[in-house]
Amino acid sequence: MKHLDLILAEKLLKISAIKLQPDNPFTWASGWNSPIYTDNRKTLSYPDVRNFIKVELSRIILENFGDVDAIAGVATGAIAQGALVSDTLGLPYVYVRSTPKDHGLENLIEGDLRPGQKVVVIEDLVSTGGSSLKAVEAIRNAGCEVIGMVAIFSYEFPVATKRFKDANVNLITLSNYSALITAALESGFIHENDVDTLKEWRKDPSLWTPAASTEAE
Numbered sequence: 001m002k003h004l005d006l007i008l009a010e011k012l013l014k015i016s017a018i019k020l021q022p023d024n025p026f027t028w029a030s031g032w033n034s035p036i037y038t039d040n041r042k043t044l045s046y047p048d049v050r051n052f053i054k055v056e057l058s059r060i061i062l063e064n065f066g067d068v069d070a071i072a073g074v075a076t077g078a079i080a081q082g083a084l085v086s087d088t089l090g091l092p093y094v095y096v097r098s099t100p101k102d103h104g105l106e107n108l109i110e111g112d113l114r115p116g117q118k119v120v121v122i123e124d125l126v127s128t129g130g131s132s133l134k135a136v137e138a139i140r141n142a143g144c145e146v147i148g149m150v151a152i153f154s155y156e157f158p159v160a161t162k163r164f165k166d167a168n169v170n171l172i173t174l175s176n177y178s179a180l181i182t183a184a185l186e187s188g189f190i191h192e193n194d195v196d197t198l199k200e201w202r203k204d205p206s207l208w209t210p211a212a213s214t215e216a217e
Helices: 004-014 040-045 047-064 077-087 131-143 158-166 176-189 194-205
Strands: 019-020 036-038 070-074 094-096 116-127 145-153 173-177
Touching: 004 019, 004 047, 004 145, 004 173, 019 176, 040 047, 040 077, 040 116, 040 145, 047 077, 047 145, 047 173, 070 194, 077 094, 077 116, 094 131, 094 158, 094 176, 131 145, 131 158, 145 176, 158 176, 173 176, 176 194
Parallel strands: 070 094, 070 116, 116 145, 145 173
Antiparallel strands: 019 036
């Protein structure tokens, strides 16, 4: 029986929420060259995948963070996922902007949090961990306790692992880069000779230099 991380990785590949192009890499907005491009917002267009993710995120929260008082989604990719999970669990919901609004009340957190509440943060994708942990900081600054973060997918970058450890944040993901490579190989999305390329990229993506690249939206 396949593990959750492999099952979800295959689902994400099939709907092109994750694309792998080892021979024709993408260029990320950061300027990094990459053989992978991820857009988990696509899962919202596929009810079966959307429901699968919602149920599994909810299950992990109940099993690992049962004393949660509120759910927080990270803008923009996890706003919808967070709302779905909070609705399933019957919990209050907020989302955290990347920057404060430039008008009105200039909110960074949209919704109501009460100081002392225990919060689980929902993220769609963990890359270097920077934006995810900025959301954690905002919630802590509001006087709340972040008891964990649950994400759909992680690239498993070493820098992210260190950042989450340093910030004392317990991160649990439904799937990850290692599982993706296995699922992609088993499902025929990549060939055996692509595996080394994909593994090398993850070791130091900022310095990885492919022969060619194509712009990603």
